[in-house]
Amino acid sequence: MTALSFSLPKRWHSASVWLLYVVGLLPAAWTFYLGASDQLGADPVKTFELFLGLWALRFLILTLAISPARDLLGWNYLRYRRALGLLCFYYVVMHFAVYMVLDQALDVSAVIDDVMKRPFIMFGMAGLVLLVPLAVTSNNLSIRKLGSKWNWLHKLIYIIAACGAVHFALSTKLLDLEQYIYVGLIILMILYRSYRPIARSRKRGRNGQGGRTRPAEAAG
Amino acid sequence: AAALSAVESKYKVDEKPTPVKDVTTYNNFYEFGLDKGDPVALSGDFKPLPWTIKVDGMVNKPGTFDLDALMKEFPIESRTYRMRCVEAWSMVIPWDGFPLASLLSKVEPLGSAKYVAFETVVRPEEMPGQKGIFQSLEWPYVEGLRLDEANHPLTLLAVGLYGETLPNQNGAPIRLVVPWKYGFKGIKSIVRITLTDKEPKNTWQITNPQEYGFYANVNPAVDHPRWSQATERRIGESGFFGASRRPTLPFNGYADEVASLYAGMDLKANF
Numbered sequence: 348m349t350a351l352s353f354s355l356p357k358r359w360h361s362a363s364v365w366l367l368y369v370v371g372l373l374p375a376a377w378t379f380y381l382g383a384s385d386q387l388g389a390d391p392v393k394t395f396e397l398f399l400g401l402w403a404l405r406f407l408i409l410t411l412a413i414s415p416a417r418d419l420l421g422w423n424y425l426r427y428r429r430a431l432g433l434l435c436f437y438y439v440v441m442h443f444a445v446y447m448v449l450d451q452a453l454d455v456s457a458v459i460d461d462v463m464k465r466p467f468i469m470f471g472m473a474g475l476v477l478l479v480p481l482a483v484t485s486n487n488l489s490i491r492k493l494g495s496k497w498n499w500l501h502k503l504i505y506i507i508a509a510c511g512a513v514h515f516a517l518s519t520k521l522l523d524l525e526q527y528i529y530v531g532l533i534i535l536m537i538l539y540r541s542y543r544p545i546a547r548s549r550k551r552g553r554n555g556q557g558g559r560t561r562p563a564e565a566a567g
Numbered sequence: 568a569a570a571l572s573a574v575e576s577k578y579k580v581d582e583k584p585t586p587v588k589d590v591t592t593y594n595n596f597y598e599f600g601l602d603k604g605d606p607v608a609l610s611g612d613f614k615p616l617p618w619t620i621k622v623d624g625m626v627n628k629p630g631t632f633d634l635d636a637l638m639k640e641f642p643i644e645s646r647t648y649r650m651r652c653v654e655a656w657s658m659v660i661p662w663d664g665f666p667l668a669s670l671l672s673k674v675e676p677l678g679s680a681k682y683v684a685f686e687t688v689v690r691p692e693e694m695p696g697q698k699g700i701f702q703s704l705e706w707p708y709v710e711g712l713r714l715d716e717a718n719h720p721l722t723l724l725a726v727g728l729y730g731e732t733l734p735n736q737n738g739a740p741i742r743l744v745v746p747w748k749y750g751f752k753g754i755k756s757i758v759r760i761t762l763t764d765k766e767p768k769n770t771w772q773i774t775n776p777q778e779y780g781f782y783a784n785v786n787p788a789v790d791h792p793r794w795s796q797a798t799e800r801r802i803g804e805s806g807f808f809g810a811s812r813r814p815t816l817p818f819n820g821y822a823d824e825v826a827s828l829y830a831g832m833d834l835k836a837n838f
Contacts, residue, residue: 382807383807383808385806385807387807388592388593388603388604389588389589389592389593389603389802389803390593390603390656390800390802391806391807392800392807393656393800395807449807449808450800451812452812454812457795457797457798460795461794461795464790464795465792465793465794466793467793467794517793518793520653520654520771520775520778521597521601521703521704521774523601523701523703524701
């Protein structure tokens, strides 16, 4: 199954990452166009807001799936993890911007009221705020400078994921199948991450490899 | 939808009606699915005619009434009401229908009757939201009003909108419209009306009693636990940009007509 990782010649790797950014932003651009040209139904602002939130969750889940995909399936897509994480961040920012500008019409006091009073908005805002330091340090310079602190900082993604799942689950009158799927996937990723160190130490015990981290670990 | 002949009524809000396209494509009708677009997309198999409504409970003259006959018996009025959904969006809808009070007086409620309970049809074969393992709500959808609310002249049994019989997605062939309450009180595709002396439960109250009560009067001062009810988005009015929110009015703007029904009541406790 490792064959999948190598199907792309190395010289195209960097181009494929850039392509991912472009393709990843297309859904937002296309839906913005639909909204601006009055083709987004009766409640276009809500539709766009929800759409951006859903895509943020999708990119979040893909970001979290990179490690398990490598561990369990041998697919090495680590080179896309930064782009996926940043795409998640961009969608969260757009989701917030639509809420702030198009939905609440820049009524700052109404937004502050929402954030202070409503757990569902609180979780969403917490996720956004926590994503900022991760986005800011998603570059090679930060990885070099922060060293092991970088790894520690980026574990915040699991708290962010939990915030996103709760925010989504609380946002509607009922939990529907779609929400069970998204929330379920996020819980699976978090559980896998908690189980991973145990699995690894067992493996180390068997192979006698000591505490070596894989060099690839720091590249995300 | 077939054309209806309706007489004009004094109940017409002086606000621009929401485009018929929005009224008929943006619906909450969980019997057909949870998305706003599901009812229009998935209600094609629903057959609203012929239709009968059973009226029973604490009445002198219970009976099962044919809808066609009721529509001949009671003059159909054209009324334009504001409609405020609990989800903080709103519309202005020209309904066609007759007052619920007309039907209630026909069956002669007993003096002991204090409440009116309503029930939606259950037809899993025609309503995809009622079929399958994953059921969103308990069926049938049920609703209730106090008898004085039910008898209020504003309380309408709608059989049409925009001068035509109700489309399936809007609650064909007959639904309740209580314009000073949140939209979920407007139970659709009604098959049974029961007069009772006990406060009936409603579906949303059963599903989540912390968030939805029996009264569900539109009230900008009482927030939904998860969002503010102070303002609303008027569907079809502003589009994508400059979607201005408008303030939500107490009793959805019908305070002059209905506030007296709740004199002395704590509306925060009775939400």
